[in-house]
Amino acid sequence: MTDTATPATNIPTAPRGNNLRFYGMWAIGAIALVVLPLIFSSGGALTSFSLIGISIIFALSYNILLGQTGLLSFGHAVQYGLGGFMAVHLMNAIAAHGWFIPLPLAPLAGGVGGLAFAIVIGWVMTKRAGTVFAMISLGIGELVASSSLILRSVFGGESGITTDRTALPHIFGWSFGPQIQIYYLIAFWLMVSTIAMYALTRTPLGRVCNAVRDNPERVEFIGYDPHVVRYIAFCLSGFFAGIAGGLAAINFEIANSAYLGAAQSGLVLFATFIGGTAYFVGPILGAILVTYLQLGLTSVTSVWQLYFGIIFIAIVMFAPGGIAGIVMMHRPLIRAGTLGTVIPAYLVSLVPTLVLALGVILAIETVAHYAESQGSAFSLFGIPFDTGSPLTWAAAVVLIVVGFLVARITWRRVAEAWDRATTVARERGYLA
Amino acid sequence: MLELIVISTLNGILFGMLLFLLSSGLTVIFSMMGVLNFAHASFYMLGAFFGYQLSRWIGFWPALVIAPLLVGMIGMAVERYGLRNTHKHGHVAELLLTFGLAFAIEEIVAMIWGRSPMDYRVPAALDFPAFSVFSTNYPAYKIFMLAVSALVFVVLLIALKRTRVGLVVQAALTHPTMVAHLGHNVGRVFMLVFGVGSALAGLAGVIAGPSLVTQSDMAALLGPILFVVIVFGGLGSLPGAFIASLIIGLVQTFAVALNGSLASMFGPLDPSMGPSVLTDIWNVTIAQIAPILPYLLLVLVLIVRPMGLMGTRET
Numbered sequence: 207m208t209d210t211a212t213p214a215t216n217i218p219t220a221p222r223g224n225n226l227r228f229y230g231m232w233a234i235g236a237i238a239l240v241v242l243p244l245i246f247s248s249g250g251a252l253t254s255f256s257l258i259g260i261s262i263i264f265a266l267s268y269n270i271l272l273g274q275t276g277l278l279s280f281g282h283a284v285q286y287g288l289g290g291f292m293a294v295h296l297m298n299a300i301a302a303h304g305w306f307i308p309l310p311l312a313p314l315a316g317g318v319g320g321l322a323f324a325i326v327i328g329w330v331m332t333k334r335a336g337t338v339f340a341m342i343s344l345g346i347g348e349l350v351a352s353s354s355l356i357l358r359s360v361f362g363g364e365s366g367i368t369t370d371r372t373a374l375p376h377i378f379g380w381s382f383g384p385q386i387q388i389y390y391l392i393a394f395w396l397m398v399s400t401i402a403m404y405a406l407t408r409t410p411l412g413r414v415c416n417a418v419r420d421n422p423e424r425v426e427f428i429g430y431d432p433h434v435v436r437y438i439a440f441c442l443s444g445f446f447a448g449i450a451g452g453l454a455a456i457n458f459e460i461a462n463s464a465y466l467g468a469a470q471s472g473l474v475l476f477a478t479f480i481g482g483t484a485y486f487v488g489p490i491l492g493a494i495l496v497t498y499l500q501l502g503l504t505s506v507t508s509v510w511q512l513y514f515g516i517i518f519i520a521i522v523m524f525a526p527g528g529i530a531g532i533v534m535m536h537r538p539l540i541r542a543g544t545l546g547t548v549i550p551a552y553l554v555s556l557v558p559t560l561v562l563a564l565g566v567i568l569a570i571e572t573v574a575h576y577a578e579s580q581g582s583a584f585s586l587f588g589i590p591f592d593t594g595s596p597l598t599w600a601a602a603v604v605l606i607v608v609g610f611l612v613a614r615i616t617w618r619r620v621a622e623a624w625d626r627a628t629t630v631a632r633e634r635g636y637l638a
Numbered sequence: 639m640l641e642l643i644v645i646s647t648l649n650g651i652l653f654g655m656l657l658f659l660l661s662s663g664l665t666v667i668f669s670m671m672g673v674l675n676f677a678h679a680s681f682y683m684l685g686a687f688f689g690y691q692l693s694r695w696i697g698f699w700p701a702l703v704i705a706p707l708l709v710g711m712i713g714m715a716v717e718r719y720g721l722r723n724t725h726k727h728g729h730v731a732e733l734l735l736t737f738g739l740a741f742a743i744e745e746i747v748a749m750i751w752g753r754s755p756m757d758y759r760v761p762a763a764l765d766f767p768a769f770s771v772f773s774t775n776y777p778a779y780k781i782f783m784l785a786v787s788a789l790v791f792v793v794l795l796i797a798l799k800r801t802r803v804g805l806v807v808q809a810a811l812t813h814p815t816m817v818a819h820l821g822h823n824v825g826r827v828f829m830l831v832f833g834v835g836s837a838l839a840g841l842a843g844v845i846a847g848p849s850l851v852t853q854s855d856m857a858a859l860l861g862p863i864l865f866v867v868i869v870f871g872g873l874g875s876l877p878g879a880f881i882a883s884l885i886i887g888l889v890q891t892f893a894v895a896l897n898g899s900l901a902s903m904f905g906p907l908d909p910s911m912g913p914s915v916l917t918d919i920w921n922v923t924i925a926q927i928a929p930i931l932p933y934l935l936l937v938l939v940l941i942v943r944p945m946g947l948m949g950t951r952e953t
């Protein structure tokens with residue numbers, strides 16, 4: 207698993223203008239966080255933004271493991287969920303005892319919860335990397351998720367533990383009842399965590415993590431213990447996952463065993479990988495897309511999870527760098543000014559690819575509706591279809607077959623155009 | 639008590655053999671390609687659903703042959719068109735591909751057959767009690783399951799140790815390049831092994847379907863236990879997988895059958911203490927913690943012997 211030695215962040219070869227651009231990007235991000243709810247102020251939008259913010263923190267914390275240290279975890283939701291439970295218990299204790307701890311500090315308790323669990327279990331888990339770690343994380347995930355149903359007094363069994371976020375002491379006159387205040391709370395923690403996690407990638411520790419991912423043997427030769435490095439990375443990742451879990455608990459005012467489950471772990475893996483693990487912005491893009499799709503697709507189709515799976519498989523097979531990887535691939539071409547060579551080829555191949563995608567969607571929807579009730583009708587993109595008629599099935603098959611055959615030819619043309627563009631870029635010195 | 643021990647031992651060995659049908663394929667695939675096939679339990683589920691559907695159309699016995707073949711073909715297609723193309727992106731990408739597949743297969747099965755359990759019945763020819771021990775009738779179908787698992791085990795052993803194909807497979811496990819230099823098509827060997835492994839999982843599904851529950855979440859329930867088995871036994875070790883399968887099978891079966899808790903052994907706690915973690919642990923029965931026992935075993939083994947029971951190599 208060490209043969210994909212891509213840089214986690216591109217090391218700045220620092221001319222001074224870059225510094226300005228770097229801080230400019232963070233400033234734009236911060237301003238966007240403040241301004242967004244002013245533009246889209248509907249309740250639904252605020253809820254979506256809050257969920258996206260939480261899942262960005264969660265995905266970024268996951269990328270400390272997967273992207274930066276090369277640890278593939280199938281049980282990351284454990285730290286997230288325990289963070290959530292920790293925050294809920296703290297909030298209930300504050301309300302019960304009348305302590306003066308305002309709500310904005312509750313996510314920190316979540317972080318401590320995630321960190322504590324990681325410290326306890328992490329040493330055994332990170333003994334080995336690779337496939338063994340993946341399996342162990344899966345096992346621990348199942349262990350904790352099943353235990354949560356047994357230890358009812360802590361986890362509240364099936365129904366979970368509820369809390370009331372407005373019962374905590376108010377500060378700045380904010381009761382944290384309205385969603386807008388929760389949004390700004392999440393935005394604040396999002397900004398803090400993102401800066402902290404970005405800074406982490408720039409520390410010597412972050413660099414050693416990358417080295418452990420790429421070649422643990424050589425790391426050992428220069429005097430570091432890869433096990434210790436993996437352990438520290440695991441603990442830090444657990445801390446930030448706990449913060450995300452604490453925020454989720456505040457947002458929903460409940461923590462239940464679903465927080466800890468395999469589905470949650472799978473979702474964060476999807477988000478991180480679809481976004482791209484090799485770049486810091488990757489998980490951010492992935493979390494935005496996956497959360498948005500999740501919210502959007504559930505109302506449109508009953509089999510939205512299947513679409514998720516297909517998108518994920520397609521990304522793994524054809525673009526393992528994720529969305530960030532695809533975008534970054536084109537940077538040298540833009541600099542060399544050869545992007546124009548590939549764009550026509552892209553546009554040509556877009557048509558059959560869309561046809562193929564349409565065929566797949568039509569096939570899935572037809573099967574799904576046929577299985578629900580045979581011969582039922584449904585409409586797709588405003589066009590009515592009848593699942594009982596052979597015409598619908600034939601249309602799906604034709605779209606898939608024709609789309610696939612033509613797409614294969616056009617994508618070969620794209621590859622040729624790509625080769626031409628990169629050759630020129632290489633000659634101009636923008637590509638190694 | 640003796641009755642419980644005899645019946646649970648029988649059931650435990652049966653469940654263990656079933657686990658071995660699955661874990662053997664998974665282990666061989668892992669040692670050959672270095673890929674842990676996350677979708678292996680999904681092939682088991684596909685086997686059960688194909689078996690159910692085919693046995694409704696053409697009867698159980700043809701289904702017993704056709705369903706595993708179908709699943710094997712799907713497995714070969716996955717290897718040929720999926721894993722082989724992903725190989726260049728590294729093991730993580732391959733693992734993630736099978737993870738995505740497992741996810742998609744579960745959704746497809748749920749989409750076609752729904753999420754409720756299927757009415758997959760034991761074939762009439764085997765629907766009678768084989769013998770009775772201590773007034774409990776032991777169904778003949780379970781004996782049949784045991785026989786099929788044992789037969790597959792023996793056939794697999796002979797095929798691997800005594801035939802020419804088995805020799806090539808064994809060589810390709812450790813020295814794939816050398817085998818290729820000797821003129822064998824290693825790619826095809828990989829595809830074949832993947833197909834056979836998937837077909838075995840499918841077979842396990844067909845025979846386990848009527849006895850256990852045939853439902854769209856059966857892969858998600860069994861998958862993690864399967865991984866526990868092969869990590870517990872030592873990654874890539876076939877004898878390890880065999881022993882671990884039996885141990886996990888027996889442990890699970892006995893735990894479900896036992897109804898004791900700390901409270902029943904030492905008497906209930908003082909009720910004035912109120913609910914706490916201690917009362918939770920005190921009152922939980924062994925049957926209730928049966929689902930988490932495999933994972934506890936996993937953690938234990940990792941602390942005591944990180945490479946697993948029979949494992950030799952670091953991955």
